[in-house]
Amino acid sequence: xxxxxxxxxxxxxxxxxxxxxxxxxxxxxxxxxxxxxxxxxxxxxxxxxxxxxxxxxxxxxxxxxxxxxxxxxxxxxxxxxxxxxxxxxxxxxxxxxxxxxxxxxxxxxxxxxxxxxxxxxxxxxxxxxxxxxxxxxxxxxxxxxxxxxxxxxxxxxxxxxxxxxxxxxxxxxxxxxxxxxxxxxxxxxxxxxxxxxxxxxxxxxxxxxxxxxxxxxxxxxxxxxxxxxxxxxxxxxxxxxxxxxxxxxxxxxxxxxxxxxxxxxxxxxxxxxxxxxxxxxxxxxxxxxxxxxxxxxxxxxxxxxxxxxxxxxxxxxxxxxxxxxxxxxxxxxxxxxxxxxxxxxxxxxxxxxxxxxxxxxxxxxxxxxxxxxxxxxxxxxxxx
Amino acid sequence: xxxxxxxxxxxxxxxxxxxxxxxxxxxxxxxxxxxxxxxxxxxxxxxxxxxxxxxxxxxxxxxxxxxxxxxxxxxxxxxxxxxxxxxxxxxxxxxxxxxxxxxxxxxxxxxxxxxxxxxxxxxxxxxxx
Numbered sequence: 001x002x003x004x005x006x007x008x009x010x011x012x013x014x015x016x017x018x019x020x021x022x023x024x025x026x027x028x029x030x031x032x033x034x035x036x037x038x039x040x041x042x043x044x045x046x047x048x049x050x051x052x053x054x055x056x057x058x059x060x061x062x063x064x065x066x067x068x069x070x071x072x073x074x075x076x077x078x079x080x081x082x083x084x085x086x087x088x089x090x091x092x093x094x095x096x097x098x099x100x101x102x103x104x105x106x107x108x109x110x111x112x113x114x115x116x117x118x119x120x121x122x123x124x125x126x127x128x129x130x131x132x133x134x135x136x137x138x139x140x141x142x143x144x145x146x147x148x149x150x151x152x153x154x155x156x157x158x159x160x161x162x163x164x165x166x167x168x169x170x171x172x173x174x175x176x177x178x179x180x181x182x183x184x185x186x187x188x189x190x191x192x193x194x195x196x197x198x199x200x201x202x203x204x205x206x207x208x209x210x211x212x213x214x215x216x217x218x219x220x221x222x223x224x225x226x227x228x229x230x231x232x233x234x235x236x237x238x239x240x241x242x243x244x245x246x247x248x249x250x251x252x253x254x255x256x257x258x259x260x261x262x263x264x265x266x267x268x269x270x271x272x273x274x275x276x277x278x279x280x281x282x283x284x285x286x287x288x289x290x291x292x293x294x295x296x297x298x299x300x301x302x303x304x305x306x307x308x309x310x311x312x313x314x315x316x317x318x319x320x321x322x323x324x325x326x327x328x329x330x331x332x333x334x335x336x337x338x339x340x341x342x343x344x345x346x347x348x349x350x351x352x353x354x355x356x357x358x359x360x361x362x363x364x365x366x367x368x369x370x371x372x373x374x375x376x377x378x379x380x381x382x383x384x
Numbered sequence: 385x386x387x388x389x390x391x392x393x394x395x396x397x398x399x400x401x402x403x404x405x406x407x408x409x410x411x412x413x414x415x416x417x418x419x420x421x422x423x424x425x426x427x428x429x430x431x432x433x434x435x436x437x438x439x440x441x442x443x444x445x446x447x448x449x450x451x452x453x454x455x456x457x458x459x460x461x462x463x464x465x466x467x468x469x470x471x472x473x474x475x476x477x478x479x480x481x482x483x484x485x486x487x488x489x490x491x492x493x494x495x496x497x498x499x500x501x502x503x504x505x506x507x508x509x510x511x512x513x
Contacts, residue, residue, distance in 0.1 A: 189439075192439075192467060193439060193467070196467050196489070197393055197396065197467065197488075199489070200396075200467065200488045200489040200492075201393075201395050201396060201399055203489055204399050204403075204492055205399070207492075207493070208399075208402065208403075231489075232489065232490075235489045239467070248439070248468050248473075249468075249470060249472045249473065251439075251444070252446075252472055252473065252476055256472040256475075256476065257472070259472060260470060260471065260472045263471065
């Protein structure tokens with residue numbers, strides 16, 4: 001039975017060989033890298049080394065080169081066990097020149113590994129070609145260079161795939177967002193118009209009955225009045241839920257919706273909220289109006305959560321051929337790291353909403369925070 | 385006095401008719417829930433009062449309001465009777481010339497009041513609204 005040193009920076013690679021060869025009765029020594037392996041060799045010379053090639057500190061070639069330079073370790077048999085892509089013609093030539101006995105592809109079947117290990121253990125000894133340091137460095141650099149080139153090409157391909165799938169995801173997100181908007185509109189309308197209307201009728205009927213029950217016992221009148229009150233409260237809840245889903249005022253255009261939002265935000269939070277609206281609604285598409293409104297809502301939520309502001313100024317205006325919505329507060333100002341952090345979901349959502357209608361978003365910190373949405377508007381008769 | 389109702393819920397047309405049925409001298413001249421037909425019918429029937437819902441199945445009552453109030457000489461009195469009476473809607477209605485804006489669930493008792501006073505002002509010979 002032999003002492004076998006296995007070298008791999010990937011623990012699962014080590015585990016596999018350890019189990020397979022340990023089971024055959026060999027004494028197994030493990031190292032996670034080339035430097036650790038050299039130390040192990042000096043502490044107790046193994047009969048065979050099985051090593052990975054692509055490792056962080058020294059790669060397999062440099063590791064074997066180090067072994068061959070040390071007269072006590074120079075004659076240790078070595079097997080390369082490496083991923084397939086490291087097995088080109090040049091790789092094999094360099095491995096042979098370094099006196100590597102076998103090159104096995106990862107992952108290899110147990111039989112293949114056992115056959116190679118047994119063969120090498122039966123015929124120990126190393127046949128190295130007389131490779132000068134200069135030649136080794138040249139061939140090694142050439143090999144690494146060509147691997148690098150291949151890897152860069154693969155990275156480029158992977159990047160292109162990533163971009164394509166990013167684009168797909170963005171389109172999916174756009175689709176989900178507009179489907180969500182349609183769904184909200186439909187449910188809000190259903191709640192407000194059908195449920196709200198039915199409750200209104202119920203309330204009107206109860207009042208009609210109340211008007212004709214002048215001589216009824218007090219208990220009956222009281223019960224009827226409490227039913228009217230209940231209908232009234234339910235109407236308010238239904239209207240509130242419908243408005244939270246999608247305020248009907250959006251049907252009157254973005255200016256009316258912003259005005260309403262500013263008023264209701266101020267009433268709810270006591271943060272002074274002024275709106276300066278200089279844009280006619282006619283020219284703004286309903287989808288644009290909806291996205292601008294949702295961005296405004298998100299921006300106001302951010303002000304409430306993070307800014308500690310006392311005043312907000314909203315403006316909607318035209319600059320050149322752009323529709324500009326600006327939300328400015330006098331709070332503590334958003335930090336650069338929060339602006340830069342792509343994971344700030346609120347900001348990300350606002351950016352995507354702007355992009356959905358062909359626009360973009362800018363956020364500035366400093367004295368308070370200013371969020372601006374720019375939506376380019378095509379001048380009449382100009383096609384881009 | 386002729387009242388025309390623009391409302392797409394038949395049950396609400398009935399409820400409003402019931403509310404007004406007890407006022408002497410009031411006749412429900414007609415009703416519709418369709419935006420286009422509303423303007424035509426109002427021009428044809430020339431009611432004194434229009435009770436107008438805003439959110440209709442095929443469009444907005446605001447368009448009806450704009451159409452009927454654009455003819456200033458013989459425009460009827462318009463009472464917007466709607467579930468959308470938040471300030472934005474109220475302002476839009478008033479800008480287009482609505483005489484009253486009532487919330488369906490809160491102000492239905494004001495409908496007979498306003499119509500009674502209109503009837504009595506006509507009976508007493510003045511044309512005040």
